[in-house]
Amino acid sequence: MKLELEKDDIKYYLESSDIIDFEDDNIQRIAKELASGLKDEISIIKKVYEFVRDKISHSFDIDGRVVTCRASDVLKFEEGVCYAKSHLLAAILRNLKISTGFCYQKLILDDSEKPCLVLHGLNAVYVQSEEKWIRIDARGNKEGVKAEFCLDEEKSAFPVRKDMGEEDILTIFSEPDENVVGSLYNNKTVDDLIDNLPEELNYRV
Numbered sequence: 001m002k003l004e005l006e007k008d009d010i011k012y013y014l015e016s017s018d019i020i021d022f023e024d025d026n027i028q029r030i031a032k033e034l035a036s037g038l039k040d041e042i043s044i045i046k047k048v049y050e051f052v053r054d055k056i057s058h059s060f061d062i063d064g065r066v067v068t069c070r071a072s073d074v075l076k077f078e079e080g081v082c083y084a085k086s087h088l089l090a091a092i093l094r095n096l097k098i099s100t101g102f103c104y105q106k107l108i109l110d111d112s113e114k115p116c117l118v119l120h121g122l123n124a125v126y127v128q129s130e131e132k133w134i135r136i137d138a139r140g141n142k143e144g145v146k147a148e149f150c151l152d153e154e155k156s157a158f159p160v161r162k163d164m165g166e167e168d169i170l171t172i173f174s175e176p177d178e179n180v181v182g183s184l185y186n187n188k189t190v191d192d193l194i195d196n197l198p199e200e201l202n203y204r205v
Helices: 010-014 025-035 041-055 071-077 082-095 178-186 190-195
Strands: 100-110 114-127 132-136 167-173
Touching (some): 025 041, 025 071, 025 082, 082 100, 082 114, 082 178, 114 178
């Protein structure tokens, strides 16, 4: 698998924004707490990843009622869908000066009830000591879903079934996709969001 950067300059993968608002006091607090006592970047990345994966609930799994988008809101409400969780993961890691981007896959939402392709969001992080980018999926584990942090091989939440039309988009974006952000802001309930998940990126890659 060959990942490609959207931006040539790695500085774009360290920036804050209205959505990746890592200057928020609570994000700064949790970043400091998670990194406390850890000396190497790999341990820090793994600790942050597992926090977002395990401690921030996926809204669909808990019948959530809050649609979050901004990283600080994901942390505040302790829930979000895959895209929102990727925003929080990026915010915490960027606060810790670890370059982090956004990746997407096109997956079938439900093989039986909703056989349509929608976007799934995950992250890519640059591991400086290994001189490489790896993808990590903080969607949240449950029965049939087991994503892990791994340097040597990708262990994401869902296998991409190309024979069924699913697609792995191998670009690492510096910012969340506009269609994704629009879906999170325009749908006020989780039930509405389920019915209106983004199917395409804002621009072709």
